[in-house]
Amino acid sequence: MATEIQExxxxxxxxxxxxxxxxxxxxxxxxxxxxxxxxTVKHVEPVLGxxxxxxxxxxxxxxxxxxxxxxxxxxxxxxxxxxxxxxRSCEQIxxxxxxxxxxxxxxxxxxxxxxxxxxxxxxxxxxxxxxxFGFPFYPFxxxxxxxxxxxxxxxxxxxxxxIRIGGVLRDPKPEWFDKLKRFLDEFPDRIDxxxxxxxxxxxxxKRTKGVGILTQAVAKDYGVTGPCIRSSGxxxxxxRTKPYSVYPELKFDVITFDKEGDTWDRYMARIxxxxxxxxxxxxxxxxxxSGDIMGKKQMAGxxxxxxxxxxxxxxxxxxxxxxVISGGGExxxxxxxxxxxFCNLSVLHELLKGCPLSDIMAxxxxxxxxxxxxxx
Amino acid sequence: MTDEKPSEAEKPEDKKAEAAKPEAAKPEVAKADGxxxxxxxxxxxxxxxxAPAAAAAPKPAAKAxxxxxxxxxxxxxxxxKEHGIxxxxxxxxxxxxxxxxxxxxxxxxxxxxxxSSEVKLDLLLTISGVDSNDxxxxxxxxxxxxxxxxxxxxxxxxxxxxxxGDLPAVPSIAxxxxxxxxxxxxxxxxxxxxxxxxxxxxxxxxxxxxxxxxLRRDYKQLVDCLNxxxxxxxx
Amino acid sequence: xxxxxxxxxxxxxxPVVPEExxxxxxxxxxxxxIDALGQVLSPVLSxxxxxxxxxxxxxxxxxxxxxxxxxxxxxxxxxxISRFGSEVFRATxxxxxxxxxxxxxxxxxAPALITLYEQMPEPKYVIAMGACTVTGGMFNxxxxxxxxxxxxxxxxxxxxxxxxxxxxxxxxxxxxxQKIRTENYADRRKKLYAQTSVRPVDYDTGRPLADLIGVVxxxxxxxxxxxxxxxxxAAKGISPEAEEGKxxxxxxxxxxVEVPKAEAAPAPKAEAAKPEVKKVENxKDEAAEKADDKSV
Ligand code: SF4
Numbered sequence: 060m061a062t063e064i065q066e067x068x069x070x071x072x073x074x075x076x077x078x079x080x081x082x083x084x085x086x087x088x089x090x091x092x093x094x095x096x097x098x099t100v101k102h103v104e105p106v107l108g109x110x111x112x113x114x115x116x117x118x119x120x121x122x123x124x125x126x127x128x129x130x131x132x133x134x135x136x137x138x139x140x141x142x143x144x145x146x147r148s149c150e151q152i153x154x155x156x157x158x159x160x161x162x163x164x165x166x167x168x169x170x171x172x173x174x175x176x177x178x179x180x181x182x183x184x185x186x187x188x189x190x191x192f193g194f195p196f197y198p199f200x201x202x203x204x205x206x207x208x209x210x211x212x213x214x215x216x217x218x219x220x221x222i223r224i225g226g227v228l229r230d231p232k233p234e235w236f237d238k239l240k241r242f243l244d245e246f247p248d249r250i251d252x253x254x255x256x257x258x259x260x261x262x263x264x265k266r267t268k269g270v271g272i273l274t275q276a277v278a279k280d281y282g283v284t285g286p287c288i289r290s291s292g293x294x295x296x297x298x299r300t301k302p303y304s305v306y307p308e309l310k311f312d313v314i315t316f317d318k319e320g321d322t323w324d325r326y327m328a329r330i331x332x333x334x335x336x337x338x339x340x341x342x343x344x345x346x347x348x349s350g351d352i353m354g355k356k357q358m359a360g361x362x363x364x365x366x367x368x369x370x371x372x373x374x375x376x377x378x379x380x381x382x383v384i385s386g387g388g389e390x391x392x393x394x395x396x397x398x399x400x401f402c403n404l405s406v407l408h409e410l411l412k413g414c415p416l417s418d419i420m421a422x423x424x425x426x427x428x429x430x431x432x433x434x435x
Numbered sequence: 436m437t438d439e440k441p442s443e444a445e446k447p448e449d450k451k452a453e454a455a456k457p458e459a460a461k462p463e464v465a466k467a468d469g470x471x472x473x474x475x476x477x478x479x480x481x482x483x484x485x486a487p488a489a490a491a492a493p494k495p496a497a498k499a500x501x502x503x504x505x506x507x508x509x510x511x512x513x514x515x516k517e518h519g520i521x522x523x524x525x526x527x528x529x530x531x532x533x534x535x536x537x538x539x540x541x542x543x544x545x546x547x548x549x550x551s552s553e554v555k556l557d558l559l560l561t562i563s564g565v566d567s568n569d570x571x572x573x574x575x576x577x578x579x580x581x582x583x584x585x586x587x588x589x590x591x592x593x594x595x596x597x598x599x600g601d602l603p604a605v606p607s608i609a610x611x612x613x614x615x616x617x618x619x620x621x622x623x624x625x626x627x628x629x630x631x632x633x634x635x636x637x638x639x640x641x642x643x644x645x646x647x648x649x650l651r652r653d654y655k656q657l658v659d660c661l662n663x664x665x666x667x668x669x670x
Numbered sequence: 671x672x673x674x675x676x677x678x679x680x681x682x683x684x685p686v687v688p689e690e691x692x693x694x695x696x697x698x699x700x701x702x703x704i705d706a707l708g709q710v711l712s713p714v715l716s717x718x719x720x721x722x723x724x725x726x727x728x729x730x731x732x733x734x735x736x737x738x739x740x741x742x743x744x745x746x747x748x749x750x751i752s753r754f755g756s757e758v759f760r761a762t763x764x765x766x767x768x769x770x771x772x773x774x775x776x777x778x779x780a781p782a783l784i785t786l787y788e789q790m791p792e793p794k795y796v797i798a799m800g801a802c803t804v805t806g807g808m809f810n811x812x813x814x815x816x817x818x819x820x821x822x823x824x825x826x827x828x829x830x831x832x833x834x835x836x837x838x839x840x841x842x843x844x845x846x847x848q849k850i851r852t853e854n855y856a857d858r859r860k861k862l863y864a865q866t867s868v869r870p871v872d873y874d875t876g877r878p879l880a881d882l883i884g885v886v887x888x889x890x891x892x893x894x895x896x897x898x899x900x901x902x903x904a905a906k907g908i909s910p911e912a913e914e915g916k917x918x919x920x921x922x923x924x925x926x927v928e929v930p931k932a933e934a935a936p937a938p939k940a941e942a943a944k945p946e947v948k949k950v951e952n953x954k955d956e957a958a959e960k961a962d963d964k965s966v
Contacts, residue, residue, distance in 0.1 A: 282614030
């Protein structure tokens with residue numbers, strides 16, 4: 060890594076620039092040490108850990124019940140998925156049977172969460188590309204509507220703590236489904252609206268087409284997952300390839316592109332995923348069975364059987380895994396997160412090598428990194 | 436605060452012991468229970484070395500779990516053994532095959548599992564460090580981009596083997612598998628497992644000259660004016 | 671009257687400089703003139719200036735984690751912070767009036783936050799947003815989290831919640847505006863000096879400089895007591911300074927350079943760690959007196 064630079068025969072003076080940790084476009088507190096040759100990026104060394112909040116340590120020092128509330132903060136844009144990953148791995152150890160209604164509700168809320176996550180990405184990505192304070196108003200408008208729905212079932216706008224070990228927290232009222240349906244009816248038009256502004260926008264095309272091409276070999280080498288790798292032509296979508304929950308009963312296809320994806324493809328993959336999520340939620344509403352929503356008693360002294368389990372879900376950023384070792388007590392012995400952002404970010408220096416300075420933000424933004432998901 | 440610490444340290448051991456009872460055949464946990472008696476150390480020693488002389492040793496150990504585990508046992512264990520790499524299957528896992536490798540064959544095994552056309556476990560999900568009762572474990576979760584196979588590989592380093600003031604060492608796989616790079620750095624940072632021949636083994640999450648390895652059980656937190664109302668701290 | 675005279679004689683006379691800072695603050699004659707002028711004009715100018723200032727508080731885009739998303743939401747159409755004149759999120763501290771510390775501050779981030787705060791021009795305000803920055807919140811007992819941002823920079827408005835609702839942010843902003851409207855010039859000047867209550871944190875270790883200096887002082891002490899003869903005259907030269915504990919806080923580099931000297935006479939690290947705890951408690955007591963960082 061660091062030694063690679065020294066091998067190259069340098070003709071000009073290199074310049075080392077520090078970007079971050081406080082930078083409006085690093086989505087939080089990432090720090091990049093850029094080695095520049097003129098305008099060209101020679102090497103990038105991400106410096107992580109500015110948001111290391113010791114989530115894994117917390118997992119070992121909090122009871123299961125307490126830690127459920129904390130893990131929404133691991134990936135705050137898709138809290139449903141982090142809860143779900145933990146719930147699944149604990150259920151795997153415990154052998155808890157989750158009622159089917161709860162499973163459908165889980166799929167519904169997490170697909171809604173996927174939409175909010177991608178919407179925020181869309182807004183901030185356009186800010187990264189220079190569309191300051193104009194475009195972002197559009198996606199945030201729809202986000203607020205979804206947040207209102209979340210608030211009704213979970214009581215919080217962002218930190219839901221809704222998916223619990225063994226089921227979900229609350230059963231939504233019938234009106235809630237009506238509201239959701241109304242949102243789903245209007246949302247495709249809204250996506251059209253974004254697309255009219257962005258997709259064929261010449262400036263946007265110039266910034267993104269052919270920029271930051273992620274080849275399959277490199278992606279596999281670094282363990283990249285999520286929309287990034289699907290847009291590079293590898294159909295790895297856990298919801299289909301390793302189906303969990305009730306996904307086998309739902310109809311949808313894995314979104315992939317034939318070629319090796321550039322930044323624009325990654326944008327397009329996310330837009331298509333939002334449309335796909337709408338369809339999945341619709342199917343869920345139709346198929347939703349009645350019945351119980353909780354398969355395990357929620358109480359402060361909750362225990363999980365001894366054993367270890369690894370479960371993963373397909374979060375908006377890729378495979379989010381949770382490796383739990385339980386000793387049968389009130390606390391876990393070891394809690395380990397497999398965060399998609401952490402792995403996807405590690406490919407950044409390959410993508411940025413040789414690209415001009417102005418593309419850094421376009422490429423970095425397109426990976427969709429959430430910093431607590433990197434640093435935990 | 437000081438009274439709390441020992442009790443906390445004891446708890447996990449108790450739990451492990453409880454865990455062992457229902458499945459009495461577990462060789463690993465059984466070892467953990469009776470680690471102190473000298474006879475128990477022998478099977479543990481026999482399982483460890485990768486020397487061809489001891490290659491027969493894993494087999495009797497592997498026989499014991501068979502009544503507990505369904506017959507699907509050991510696809511990857513078989514595969515590795517066919518290629519001359521001693522591997523031992525653990526009965527701990529629920530659905531996923533878990534095998535124990537010794538450190539010196541780790542690189543060869545992972546190269547093989549990744550590149551051979553039969554298995555193609557080419558998605559390294561994560562490397563985790565675990566501070567077990569008397570071992571430091573480096574745990575590799577392998578998936579595949581193209582099929583449904585899963586495999587968990589564990590490298591166990593006994594705490595008694597680690598010299599005072601030294602770190603447990605595991606060979607690094609970052610040289611041929613870039614995904615491992617940051618995971619190994621993180622495990623080094625938080626758990627203090629030294630990955631030998633890692634290209635850039637520095638702390639990744641904590642500041643560069645942080646002291647101690649926070650996820651170890653005996654870690655005591657630093658107390659200063661940024662962090663002084665802390666129940667887990669040294670006071 | 672020469673300037674030099676003025677600065678030396680004026681120190682005790684200036685009422686604005688807090689007692690504990692008189693040693694370290696140097697005041698030029700221009701400062702004094704501005705002060706005097708400000709005192710005189712304050713009744714007339716303050717209300718006007720305050721009104722103008724309070725309605726255009728420009729925040730810095732500083733967001734580390736979850737709370738930052740709510741901070742973005744408050745800028746968007748549903749909550750619309752621009753109704754209160756704060757929609758201009760500035761990317762550079764030089765143009766900002768206020769930091770909303772949205773998100774957890776860790777030890778690694780703390781030096782950057784301090785730098786940002788120090789780069790902002792006066793008058794500057796801080797809203798500690800979210801449980802994390804008020805007390806450390808849910809990560810209160812983590813090894814890497816600063817337990818409340820008020821441990822490193824002075825805070826004006828505390829806004830609890832995890833994350834606080836956007837309405838909460840607006841409320842905090844209104845509270846801050848009230849505070850600005852009731853401010854007067856002399857208070858502001860005091861605040862400027864109180865800026866030295868910022869507690870610097872070391873970039874590498876993420877530990878407060880005061881503590882590190884304490885450690886180094888202990889180290890030197892130990893080295894000196896064990897190896898006086900070995901170190902010779904040069905060491906004796908430093909000794910009085912180190913014993914009195916008057917290593918100057920404004921030079922973070924100096925103690926770092928001294929570390930190798932300590933190692934000449936073997937002062938084991940384990941030993942150095944123990945006295946450090948005592949040291950910490952000292953600093954904490956002093957923190958109550960608001961003059962911690964200079965005095966260790
Ligand atoms: S207070 Fe809560 S929402 Fe805000 S940064 Fe801390 S954990 Fe995140």
